[in-house]
Amino acid sequence: MSNIPKIVILGAGYGGILTAQRLQKELNYNEADVTLVNKHDYHYFTTHLHMPAAGTDHMENARVSISKLIDEFKIDFVKATVSQIRTQEKKVLLEDGSALSYDYLVISVGGETETFGIPGMKEYAMSIRSINSVRMIRQHIEYQFASYKQDESRLDRLTFVVGGAGFTGIEFVSELADRMPELCKQYDVDPSLVKIYNVEAAPTALPGFDAELVEYAMNVLQNKGVTFKIGTPIKEATPEGVIVGEGELIKSATVVWAAGIRGNRIVEEAGIETMRGRVKIDDYLRVPGQDNIYVIGDNSLMFNPEGRPYPPTAQIAMQQGVTCANNIVAAIRNQQPVKFVFSNKGTVASLGKGEAIGIVGTKKFKGFTAAQLKKMIDIRYLFIIGGIPLVLKKGKFL
Amino acid sequence: MSNIPKIVILGAGYGGILTAQRLQKELNYNEADVTLVNKHDYHYFTTHLHMPAAGTDHMENARVSISKLIDEFKIDFVKATVSQIRTQEKKVLLEDGSALSYDYLVISVGGETETFGIPGMKEYAMSIRSINSVRMIRQHIEYQFASYKQDESRLDRLTFVVGGAGFTGIEFVSELADRMPELCKQYDVDPSLVKIYNVEAAPTALPGFDAELVEYAMNVLQNKGVTFKIGTPIKEATPEGVIVGEGELIKSATVVWAAGIRGNRIVEEAGIETMRGRVKIDDYLRVPGQDNIYVIGDNSLMFNPEGRPYPPTAQIAMQQGVTCANNIVAAIRNQQPVKFVFSNKGTVASLGKGEAIGIVGTKKFKGFTAAQLKKMIDIRYLFIIGGIPLVLKKGKFL
Numbered sequence: 138m139s140n141i142p143k144i145v146i147l148g149a150g151y152g153g154i155l156t157a158q159r160l161q162k163e164l165n166y167n168e169a170d171v172t173l174v175n176k177h178d179y180h181y182f183t184t185h186l187h188m189p190a191a192g193t194d195h196m197e198n199a200r201v202s203i204s205k206l207i208d209e210f211k212i213d214f215v216k217a218t219v220s221q222i223r224t225q226e227k228k229v230l231l232e233d234g235s236a237l238s239y240d241y242l243v244i245s246v247g248g249e250t251e252t253f254g255i256p257g258m259k260e261y262a263m264s265i266r267s268i269n270s271v272r273m274i275r276q277h278i279e280y281q282f283a284s285y286k287q288d289e290s291r292l293d294r295l296t297f298v299v300g301g302a303g304f305t306g307i308e309f310v311s312e313l314a315d316r317m318p319e320l321c322k323q324y325d326v327d328p329s330l331v332k333i334y335n336v337e338a339a340p341t342a343l344p345g346f347d348a349e350l351v352e353y354a355m356n357v358l359q360n361k362g363v364t365f366k367i368g369t370p371i372k373e374a375t376p377e378g379v380i381v382g383e384g385e386l387i388k389s390a391t392v393v394w395a396a397g398i399r400g401n402r403i404v405e406e407a408g409i410e411t412m413r414g415r416v417k418i419d420d421y422l423r424v425p426g427q428d429n430i431y432v433i434g435d436n437s438l439m440f441n442p443e444g445r446p447y448p449p450t451a452q453i454a455m456q457q458g459v460t461c462a463n464n465i466v467a468a469i470r471n472q473q474p475v476k477f478v479f480s481n482k483g484t485v486a487s488l489g490k491g492e493a494i495g496i497v498g499t500k501k502f503k504g505f506t507a508a509q510l511k512k513m514i515d516i517r518y519l520f521i522i523g524g525i526p527l528v529l530k531k532g533k534f535l
Numbered sequence: 536m537s538n539i540p541k542i543v544i545l546g547a548g549y550g551g552i553l554t555a556q557r558l559q560k561e562l563n564y565n566e567a568d569v570t571l572v573n574k575h576d577y578h579y580f581t582t583h584l585h586m587p588a589a590g591t592d593h594m595e596n597a598r599v600s601i602s603k604l605i606d607e608f609k610i611d612f613v614k615a616t617v618s619q620i621r622t623q624e625k626k627v628l629l630e631d632g633s634a635l636s637y638d639y640l641v642i643s644v645g646g647e648t649e650t651f652g653i654p655g656m657k658e659y660a661m662s663i664r665s666i667n668s669v670r671m672i673r674q675h676i677e678y679q680f681a682s683y684k685q686d687e688s689r690l691d692r693l694t695f696v697v698g699g700a701g702f703t704g705i706e707f708v709s710e711l712a713d714r715m716p717e718l719c720k721q722y723d724v725d726p727s728l729v730k731i732y733n734v735e736a737a738p739t740a741l742p743g744f745d746a747e748l749v750e751y752a753m754n755v756l757q758n759k760g761v762t763f764k765i766g767t768p769i770k771e772a773t774p775e776g777v778i779v780g781e782g783e784l785i786k787s788a789t790v791v792w793a794a795g796i797r798g799n800r801i802v803e804e805a806g807i808e809t810m811r812g813r814v815k816i817d818d819y820l821r822v823p824g825q826d827n828i829y830v831i832g833d834n835s836l837m838f839n840p841e842g843r844p845y846p847p848t849a850q851i852a853m854q855q856g857v858t859c860a861n862n863i864v865a866a867i868r869n870q871q872p873v874k875f876v877f878s879n880k881g882t883v884a885s886l887g888k889g890e891a892i893g894i895v896g897t898k899k900f901k902g903f904t905a906a907q908l909k910k911m912i913d914i915r916y917l918f919i920i921g922g923i924p925l926v927l928k929k930g931k932f933l
Contacts, residue, residue, distance in 0.1 A: 177723075196721070269684040272722060276674070276681040283674040286667040323594070324670060325575075 142169045142469055145229055145239035147219050149175035149203055150183065151451045152434035153245035154522055155458025156465075161211045163466045172213040172237060174229070178203055180522075181268050183247075184451050185515065187305065187487070190271040190393075191312030192278060192320075198531050200268055206522055219246065222407035224427060241429050241465050244404060245458070248435030248449060249414070251397030257374035258300075262394040265305055274393060278316075281390050282324040293388035295331045298379050300371050301396025302337035303344065304486055307354060309395055310335045311489035314361035333363045334389070336381055337396075338370035343486065345448075350494040353503050357488045398449060400436040412438060415449075420476040422461050431465070433457035441479070451518070453479055485511045540567045540867055543627055543637035545617050547573035547601055548581065549849045550832035551643035552920055553856025554863075559609045561864045570611040570635060572627070576601055578920075579666050581645075582849050583913065585703065585885070588669040588791075589710030590676060590718075596929050598666055604920055617644065620805035622825060639827050639863050642802060643856070646833030646847060647812070649795030655772035656698075660792040663703055672791060676714075679788050680722040691786035693729045696777050698769050699794025700735035701742065702884050705752060707793055708733045709887035712759035731761045732787070734779055735794075736768035741884065743846075748892040751901050755886045796847060798834045810836060813847075818874040820859050829863070831855035839877070849916070851877055883909040 144160065146153050157173045164171070181200040188194035203214055217231040222242070229237045250266055252258035263274050281294040299310045313333055321328040335342070335358070342365065343351045355365060366381060373380040378389040400414025409416055409424055415438040416424055422437065424430040434454035439447050447453050457477060464474040483497030485507055493507035502510055519528045542558065544551050555571045562569070579598040586592035601612055615629040620640070627635045648664055650656035661672050679692040697708045711731055719726040733740070733756070740763065741749045753763060764779060771778040776787040798812025807814055807822055813836035814822055820835065822828040832852035837845050845851050855875060862872035881895030883905055891905035900908055917926045 269681075273681040273685055276678045280674045280678045283667075283671040287671055 141167060142240040143238055144169050144171045144241045144243070144465060145237050146171070146173045146243040146245060147222075147229065148244070148246035148434070149173055149180045149206075150245060150247045150434055150454065152454035152458040152461070153243065154180050154203075154206055155455045156243050156245060156433070156462045157207050157212055158522065159459050159462030160465065161208055163462060164211075164469075169241075169465075169469055170213070171211070172215055173203070173207065174215045174217055174219060174231070174237065175203060176216070176218045177268070178214075178216045179268070180206060182515075182518070183266075184518075186265050186268075186271045187309040187312050190265050190274045190309060191316045192275045193312045193316050193489075196268065196272060196275075199271070201523060201527060201531060205527070219403055222403060224407055224409070224430065227429075239429075241468065242431065243461055243465070244416075244430065244432045244436055245434045245454070246401045246403060246436065248398040249401050250394065251399035251413070252394060253397060255371055255373065258371070258394055261374040261376060262300065262392040264394045265309060277391060278313075279320065282320050282326060284390075285326065286324055291390070292330060293378060294390045295326065296334070296378070296387065296389040296391070297332070298334045298336060298387055298389045298392045300336050300379070300392065300394045302335050302339075302342035302365065302367065303396060306335060306337070306395035307343060307358070308487050309393065310363055311358060311361070311487060311492070314358060314363050315489040317362065328362075331362070332389075334366060334387055335363055336366045336369055336371055336379070336387075338368070340368045342367055346484075346486075346494075347496055347501060350496070350501055350503060354486065354488055354494050357492050361489065398435060404432070404436050411436075421464050421474040422457055422477050423464075428468070431461045433461050439477070439479070447479060450484075452482060452484075455518075455521070456480065482514075483510075485514060487511050539565060540638040541636055542567050542569045542639045542641070542863060543635050544569070544571045544641040544643060545620075545627065546642070546644035546832070547571055547575075547578045547604075548643060548645045548832060548852065550852035550856040550859070551641065552578050552601075552604055553853045554641050554643060554831070554860045555605050555610055556920065557857050557860030558863065559606055561860060562609075562867075567639075567863075567867055568611070569609070570613055570637075571601070571605060572613045572615055572617060572629070572635065573601060574614070574616045575666070576612075576614045577666070578604060580913075580916070581664075582916075584663050584666075584669045585707040585710050588663050588672045588707060589714045590673045591710045591714050591887075594666065594670060594673075597669070599921060599925060599929060603925070617801055620801060622805055622807070622828065625827075637827075639866065640829070641859055641863070642814075642828065642830045642834055643832045643852070644799045644801060644834065646796040647799055648792065649797035649811070650792060651795060653769055653771065656769070656792055659772040659774060660698065660790040662792045663707060675789060676711075677718065680718050680724060682788075683724065684722055689788070690728060691776060692788045693724065694732070694776070694785065694787040694789070695730070696732045696734060696785055696787045696790045698734050698777070698790065698792045700733050700737075700740035700763065700765065701794060704733060704735070704793035705741060705756070706885050707791065708761055709756060709759070709885060709890070712756060712761050713887040715760065729760070730787075732764060732785055733761055734764045734767055734769055734777070734785075736766070738766045740765055744882075744884075744892075745894055745899060748894070748899055748901060752884065752886055752892050755890050759887065796833060802830070802834050809834075819862050819872040820855055820875050821862075826866070829859045831859050837875070837877070845877060848882075850880060850882075853916075853919070854878065880912075881908075883912060885909050 179200040185199045189196045189199050220232045221230040250264045285294040317331050369382040371379050378387045405411045416432040417438045418432050422431045435449040460477045467474050485495030487493045493511045495502040495507040577598040583597045587594045587597050618630045619628040648662045683692040715729050767780045769777050776785045803809045814830040815836045820829045833847040858875045865872050883893030885891045891909045893900040893905040
């Protein structure tokens with residue numbers, strides 16, 4: 138009936154929310170129908186999940202209702218899981234059996250855990266990837282303390298293994314180390330019995346990050362009781378723990394895999410060409426040859442001027458969201474799209490309470506200053522998506 | 536060397552603490568050496584455990600350091616687990632290999648869970664009997680919600696079975712029902728999927744209690760969503776749940792057994808004659824034929840004037856503690872002991888927030904009044920053992 142173009146956004150993560158909000162702002166009345174589809178009725182802050190996962194912050198500080206972020210008079214929200222994208226028919230099928238047609242599609246569904254084929258990893262390890270998985274990890278950790286007090290021979294219940302010393306791994310292990318004294322006190326457990334291992338296959342923690350800051354981070358964490366096993370691949374995860382390096386078994390009832398992310402399978406299943414699940418999009422964030430499909434966030438693959446792929450971060454997803462929305466509006470108005478140019482605002486990794494490391498431009502930060510910087514970044518994000526009210530509501534943890 | 540008599544108290548529950556405190560008060564300087572032995576360095580309020588078990592109150596409100604309850608200049612405290620009582624040698628062996636000699640022994644170690652030989656009950660059910668077991672139950676419950684969100688086909692994770700509708704069972708099931716809406720909200724679970732069963736083999740809930748009040752209690756709990764299966768024995772506990780009545784399987788990942796208590800095995804292993812683990816003590820609380828050994832609390836068996844055994848309660852244990860201490864002092868001073876006479880102060884069962892039932896003398900209470908009465912009883916106990924400071928510190932939950 139109507140000739141109004143239909144825009145469907147799949148996923149309300151960093152990229153999807155920014156796209157929706159920018160479209161909401163830019164589009165005129167009746168210029169397009171926008172539908173946002175998301176598995177949950179909330180948006181969550183992936184970069185904050187390491188805190189509730191370890192139990193150092195409340196879960197509710199890591200999510201916000203989507204209805205608080207978008208104007209439902211302007212954008213339709215559908216709570217559903219996408220089962221299939223049919224590019225030929227310009228349709229998205231949902232798990233509940235319904236289907237959405239689109240003229241423009243934004244794929245911002247987020248990535249999946251990549252276990253690199255390590256045997257047992259999918260079965261026996263948990264990963265930090267959603268509110269549901271994070272609630273599980275948090276409960277699992279506390280459950281180990283409660284269980285240990287029922288059978289004090291089970292020291293594996295007090296041993297925690299984090300696979301991967303990238304950003305997620307380091308940030309999680311930091312919170313875990315901060316949480317342990319509290320749990321020991323609560324459960325009457327001798328803190329000297331608790332072991333935290335951070336295992337990384339690469340020859341350094343935080344690969345690609347400034348060496349001086351990496352050393353600083355490792356010192357901070359070692360002082361908090363973390364044992365690093367760097368240059369040590371996990372060979373296998375088993376019901377007893379993990380086998381690392383040359384066959385050493387670390388007995389542990391809690392293995393958290395924080396080492397890899399790949400593109401979502403839904404993208405390759407749509408017949409779109411991918412590299413390890415990610416789409417090598419054009420400069421305008423579009424699937425090559427399919428100008429009406431945009432891919433942003435974890436499923437997109439872009440290269441920096443030196444020819445190296447940008448790592449999937451919240452920062453790049455947010456910037457892509459804004460450009461994506463602008464380019465869709467331009468397309469509707471028969472205007473020229475703009476090329477996406479990543480503007481690096483800097484990178485900060487939290488090391489737990491009062492400690493962090495960061496780089497902004499060429500300037501290095503560490504300790505308290507870096508921790509303050511991290512808080513500012515988090516506050517800035519809350520402000521961008523929800524204004525002052527959201528800062529006041531969710532910013533308490535900062 | 537010294538001729539000062541040695542008094543050893545085993546267990547710092549209601550009976551043991553009251554004995555220790557009364558001895559501390561009555562004994563003159565150097566009149567006796569008193570040693571209190573307890574597995575933990577804290578005393579806990581067994582009658583309050585149903586709240587932290589369900590998660591409706593903090594664990595710390597259910598316990599207090601023993602050092603806050605006794606004067607360690609007057610009484611020695613030994614944190615140890617008793618492994619054996621050798622009545623011939625007047626010695627108590629501890630698990631750490633040490634031994635304590637006594638002239639007077641008070642056995643106030645508390646009871647053990649009685650599962651009446653129901654297959655699988657020991658292996659697959661939890662029971663409310665200590666701070667450690669209660670922390671486990673609490674974590675287990677929350678773990679089920681977190682796990683359910685990982686696999687929503689597992690409805691057994693949202694089904695909770697409480698075995699026994701006696702005092703502990705009813706009080707726990709009440710708190711559990713109060714806790715569920717909160718957990719559902721926290722984990723985004725549809726409350727209509729949660730099931731709570733209270734299964735009781737006897738033909739009524741709260742056997743022996745006033746029928747009108749029992750009916751009131753059942754109505755209150757049914758309105759909170761509890762399903763009763765009364766006159767229905769649990770035939771077996773399995774990894775899947777429980778088999779009840781004529782073979783019906785209730786699938787449940789959480790079975791809490793709150794139906795039975797028996798005497799501690801350490802007593803019968805000491806060669807003391809017992810009936811279902813309990814010692815039929817004389818009127819002075821002593822083991823027949825062994826005037827220097829007193830048994831109080833869950834391990835003691837006494838009969839009311841109608842010839843029925845008193846149920847093991849905190850109330851009777853406390854009163855026994857006082858009489859026990861008085862009689863030991865009398866024995867040391869070559870005075871006459873006094874007979875123990877139980878003075879029934881009434882009985883109140885909590886039904887969760889703002890609800891309870893109770894009988895004091897011949898007067899029945901229910902609803903808000905009964906709930907206030909329950910609080911008064913709890914406050915009175917805190918006052919007896921720790922004075923105003925303990926009331927202020929732990930009475931917050933009241």
